[in-house]
Amino acid sequence: MTTAADRILAAVREIPHGQVASYGEIATRAGLPRRARLVARVLSHNDDAALPWHRVVRADGCIALERDSAAFNEQCGRLRAEGLTVDNGRVRRQRREPDLDQQVWGPAD
DNA sequence: ACGGTGACAAGCG
DNA sequence: ACGCTTGCCACCG
Numbered sequence: 001m002t003t004a005a006d007r008i009l010a011a012v013r014e015i016p017h018g019q020v021a022s023y024g025e026i027a028t029r030a031g032l033p034r035r036a037r038l039v040a041r042v043l044s045h046n047d048d049a050a051l052p053w054h055r056v057v058r059a060d061g062c063i064a065l066e067r068d069s070a071a072f073n074e075q076c077g078r079l080r081a082e083g084l085t086v087d088n089g090r091v092r093r094q095r096r097e098p099d100l101d102q103q104v105w106g107p108a109d
Numbered sequence: 110a111c112g113g114t115g116a117c118a119a120g121c122g
Numbered sequence: 123a124c125g126c127t128t129g130c131c132a133c134c135g
Binding site for chain 1: 115116119
Binding site: 035 | 123132
C-alpha cells in the first residue's frame with residue numbers, strides 16, 4: 001500500500017535538479033493539501049540518502065533548518081552546487097524582468 | 110482526552 | 123522585507 005509518506009517522498013524526488021519547492025507545494029503534489037507540516041515531519045525522519053531533501057524550502061524561500069546547524073550548511077552547499085544562489089539562509093527567487101510590463105503589454109512606444 | 114510542539118503557510122500592519 | 127497572529131494537523135507525554 002502507498003502511504004502518505006510514500007507519496008510525499010515521491011513528490012520530493014520529482015523536484016528537478018537546480019530547482020526548489022516549498023513544503024506546501026510538495027504536500028499538494030502528493031495529494032495532501034494543507035499538510036505542509038507533515039512533509040516537514042516526513043523529511044525529518046527520512047533515512048534515504050538519495051532523496052533530494054535539500055530542494056525543499058519554506059514558501060518564502062528560507063531554509064527551514066536552524067541557522068548554522070550542520071544540516072543547514074549541508075543544504076546551502078547542495079543548493080549552491082546545483083547553481084542556485086543562497087543568500088542569508090534564503091534561496092533567491094527567480095527575479096522578474098524589470099520590464100515585465102513591456103513583455104506583457106508590448107513596448108510603451 | 111488535552112495541551113504543547115513543530116524542517117509550515119497566508120494575511121495584515 | 124520583517125514580525126505577529128491565526129489556521130493547520132500529526133505526534134507525544
